[in-house]
Amino acid sequence: MATPDFIRSLRASAGHQLLWLPGVTAVVFDDDGRVLLGRRSDTGMWSLIGGIPDPGEQPAACAVREVHEETAVHCVPERVVLVQALKPVTYTNGDTCQYMDITFRCRAVGGEARVNDDESLDVGWFDIDALPQLNEFGQLRIKQALSDQPTWFDSTSFE
Template sequence: MATPDFIKAVRATAGHQLLHLPGITAVVFDDEGRVLLVRRSDNGRWTLCGGIPEPGEQPGVAAVREVYEETAVECVAERVVLVAAEPQPVVYPNGDECQYMNITFRCRATGGEARVNDDESTEVGWFPLDTLPPLTEAEVFRIKQALTDEPTWFATMPAH
């Protein structure tokens, strides 16, 4: 995934040490109830759209921006469905370590044609919920939470 310039500036002095960063995920549905996924160019896995908010950028605005940047799909963020610290740090191929505090939004597509719109993905597609490609357990949970009318999910007990 492309590293934002402000993270590159921090890395210039922090090196590869663990950074705690905000992250957003967008679970985007179309009018047919399909979910929008991208195939990452770095590891070939299908995933939900997401990224890091820019300094001062509101998380919902970042979700909408990331979806458009990655897929050319226009959407609106409807609600927060999940707030969670990722349980394990991500270690990137260059040695950088990051642990994300993720805010997941349910979004509704409003326009645009789904296509690869940057170098972060190799494919983009709409998937019916009963024919999803392999996803992580966390991504499946985010989709399930986005489909419910439950309040925003967050952990109330420390992870063990």
């Protein structure tokens, strides 16, 4: 994921300290029920499409923008499927971030899936029963997007 300019500016004064940042993930389905994935250039792993909203940008608009920027696919958000505070991550340069991820179920409405920026090595549509290896992050989000359950959130913190 490319680092947005506004985060570079924050880092200039914040150093490596923990930044609490918004994040958005899109689970995009086509009319055949396939899910859109990108193979990340930084890890080589297949994943859902996502990114960081620009200041003032609505999360759903960010999902639409990120999907198009990374895959050339146009999509429409249908619903929020998950809201989750992720564990802090420390990058190789020492920067530490913690993301609040909002995941949207989206429907593809146009465009042809292709690598559309330098964040992906490959892009493709996958049948649910023939997904490449995905981490727990992606698996949970796809499962929630396919379910009729209400928005998932971690309710254990209320107990």
